[in-house]
Amino acid sequence: MMDPVDQAPRTVDIAILGGGLAGNLLARQLRRRLPQLSVSMFERSRETSFKVGESTVEIATNYLLRRLGLSTYLYENQLPKNGLRFFFDTPNKDAALIDMSEIGSDRLPPFPSFQIDRARLEADLLRMNAADGVDIHTGARAHDLKLHEQDGGPEQRTASGMHEFIVTEGEQRYPVHARWVVDASGRASAIARLKDLRVPVAEHGISAVWGRFTGHADMDDWGPDSWRARVQHTARMLSTVHFCYPGYWIWFIPLGRGVMSVGWVGDRAIFRDEMRKPEGFLEFLKGHRAAWDLLKDRAQLVDVLAYKQLAYGTRQFFGGADRWFLTGEAAAFSDPFYSPGSDFIAIENDFITDMIARDHAGESRTQLAERSATYDEFMKFRFEATLLLYRDLYPVLGSYELLKLKWDFDIACYYNLWAAPFWHDEHLDLHQLRGQLRRKDFMLQGLANFSSLFQRLEAGFRRKGMIHRANLGRFSTGLDVVDFANELGAPRTRRQVMRTTEAIFNTIRERALDLLADLGEPAAPSERRLPLHDFLLATPLA
């Protein structure tokens, strides 16, 4: 084997480390937007693997359709998703599926999303990217990365003035020099390690176990006709199905071709090491009648994977002026509930592509640094807001009434505050972004206030033994608060967005006050409806 230093380096414009979902989507985006730049991608494994996160939501889907032109591909090769669906159980976990209270749509939702077989998508993207001229290396390990940081000390600069690393690919070892480097290598992130960026999120201690099944029962051919008629015979099977319990949830996500992804996510305190093994995972599932009824002994468990600690953050997402970037799980991960992972990839990849395009067009280092810092602050804001959806709220999952309240709040806020602005590219407009960031502390405070309210309700429900009181026989489409969906097709003024926010906040608060009254804890609000600013200050909402 030749020593790598003796070889002439291979020079490339953009190097992407990691050829999973984030890296492949970015490679496609770069080829479409900046075809004049060369892109090389280095993926460690030879085969695409089975990973968590098979379900997309509305930001990611919009990115896949609008930015990446994958509409026809997705409809032809993956499954359209029928939103989220939640089922609730008895304390003994012995309710039959058809008796469980249910939150879930009775028609395909207005905004598209997909259930994705990730292994298949990644393999297809690799093939499409190779055909588009991306220089793809699989079974290629990138190591000994040295970033070139112009304003850094001598040890932070390279002789070539480019980012440098070595690639080991089979018997070959060779140096690579790249103008831009994007780390899309997942949890193992080389840049995160090199720059010590990883931040633990110990306060949100959740674990996950998941596996693939074949031979499961068909939920749409289940139960009496009246149960199927309740959802107008829409395909429940196409939803991300959640079986909800205090402290954890079990997902069923169809991957197509007779394969079902089944996973458990919950409080670390509930996680048992035995669950990492097929027998342990099956044993755990057997304790939940409705979920197990769909699997029983006829279903085959193909594989199992687990993570004991899912969430982590990053000190920095992008070094735009220094031409390095993190995307996907190389940067951060919050929680799989509501599937935000691919949304983060969408926003990060948009930011990265925009910064590379501007850099390539000759934008100054100062301007790039400023933009990169703003994009970074937005990602941190987004991450913090996402964690607020989950942190300390897992106990709420066990109650139909409480999760319905939280779901109505979360889905309305998601459409109003996050999804619609993305659809209209407001995240790429520095002026709009700065406006949003100036209100960041207030908005986070508002979300934290609702989190506290939900926690207070849960504590009261638990104390009075009311968690399970509405867990059987109820049904909701879960879209009652999203009455503004038709307005989202066009950009709205900030005022319209804030008016909708005020309306959502008041609706949810009023319903929470009714539940508090049920608990015999009547709050004493001076007025029934609050002005928006009252929600955003550090005071309890009830």
Added chain:
Amino acid sequence: MKRAEIYQRVTGILVKTFELDPADIRPESRLFEDLDLDSIDAVDMFVELHEITNRRIDPQVARKIRTVEDIVTMVEAELAGAGAPPADR
């Protein structure tokens, strides 16, 4: 910062952020009734005030704000680190 200077800064914010006519702003002007601001404007105003005081607005104080003068008093108290409500002055 003197009270007069704070008043200038506050009216400057109101003029710039809400495109108000400076002639319409007097110390006794009521924010919602006279200046036609609403609760969404109030959020923006807090954001701007935060940039003067560099402190989090005390919700108890914020709740009592009715007039331009109340804002000046609040900012003055915030800058002094006292955070006393306007009603106490």
